[in-house]
Amino acid sequence: MTSAPEAFTTAGDGGVRIVGDRIGDPLAPAVVFLHGGGQTRRSWGRAAGAVAERGWQAVTLDFRGHGESDWSSDGDYRVASFARDVLEVLRDLPPKPVLVGASLGGFTSMLLEGELAPGTARAVVLVDIVPDMDQSGASRIHNFMFDRMQSGFDSLDEVADMIQEYNPHRPRPTDLDGLRANLRHRDGRWYWHWDPKFIDGTSALPPTEVTEVDRMHAAVQTIVDAGVPMLLVRGQMSDLVTRERADAFIARFPEVDFVDVGGAGHMVAGDRNDLFADAVVEFLGRHAAR
Template sequence: MTIEPATFSTQGVGGVRIVCDRLGDPQARAVVFLHGGGQTRRSWGRAAAAVAKRGWQAVTVDFRGHGESDWASDGDYRVSSFAADVIEVLRGLPPKPVLVGASLGGFTSMLLLGEIAPDIASAVVLVDIVPNMEQSGANRIHAFMTERVESGFGSLDEVADAIAEYNPHRPRPTDLEGLTTNLRRRGDRWYWHWDPQFISGTAKFPPIEVTEVDRMHAAVESILGNGVPMLLIRGQMSDLVSQARADEFLARFPQVEFTDVRGAGHMVAGDRNDIFADAVLDFLARRVEADT
């Protein structure tokens, strides 16, 4: 039997409403899933269910400007503001959650634990992201996100075609209605759910921190220096975290555990959810549950 998540919302920085889902016991320790740029909390559905089944509370968050959360009327899409929103979510959860952050969510986790609130979490999982990511991969993601952000799509078939072209290793979606969680309908056209300001470069406060490699390396060093365990999960076919970039990161931070997921690209949880969830649960069992 599938358990439906309970949806709740929190007021983030500047009054922006942040929408989240919860699976599992609200009193249990939490694993908080933070999606990548252009994704939503729905990206984590099956992984969150696996974590909740193991006895954790799984919380998935829509970042500001994404999914069902509010768009920032002042154009504030700094990574530090994403992190501050997450702090407000964590206020309503049991102490010392685990953060699982993909791409933008990984940068948010680095900044949150490495600079803003060092004692707020007990462990962090970075999903296909390192500070010194491959710029060519980042450019490809940016191009996909911006291509139809203003013009939208005339049908769900057009959306499915665009996704299939971007992710050729993944089967074309057959449940087109399932795509609507990533879209908003205006008139007779479909548009991506995210605020165009976030990706177009027109936001007053863009997420510039994702380009600050030295700052992010310092944040990771601070996290590890505080004894917080960290796992890097890479999609073996990723064009954002190449093997060379992963090797550089692991040589610099040998305390970080590493899992390479075969058959997965940048969207690791969606491409190979079974292996991804098992890697997270194994890490939690060894490094978090064992210490409680």
């Protein structure tokens, strides 16, 4: 039986407050889950619990500007700053964690282990992200995040309708209370639970690294050259990491393991949490023994 998540806070880079949850033995090696842009630490569903049940310590974080973590007072949303926040969290964890990063969290993992602090991680899992992502898919995600960002929603039902329209392959959310973790309520309306400056182009320091394909490829090369195990988990219906993009990534880095999750789009953990958790646990068992 997995214990309930234990919330904690850490001062990130520059003192920004980072909020996270810990599940499992605090002395066990950690698997650190890093969510995508516009998501929160609640995005991982049962995956964190499944990892903790195998004897790992599962840690989920809200990035700066997301969820319950502080918004950046100076508009610093560079991927490098997300990575430095994570490094501050890792100071309080056992050495050599596994980094599991979805989308923005994947870029953060690449930059952390491949450029800022090589040798930090024992393994890296990229969840539906590669450096050379499909730009039409990226634009679709950006448009979804931008739409209604300022105007908000009248009700949780309205939020559920929009999510279902964006993800038609996924059943419409029935647990409307479960949506609250991704929203904030102000003046009678619901708003996405992230700093608008992160997505609307007005932040002083935006995450431009996500467009630096050569830099990110170099980071991945550093990781695989060091012998750090890496896994790419793709959603078969993803329009961000098409099969062609995934094949090109694996051809470039044949050392990387690859799992294609059926019935899942870009939000792999949310679409097929069971298959995603199984893929991560199996990879950890083969390549990152505790």
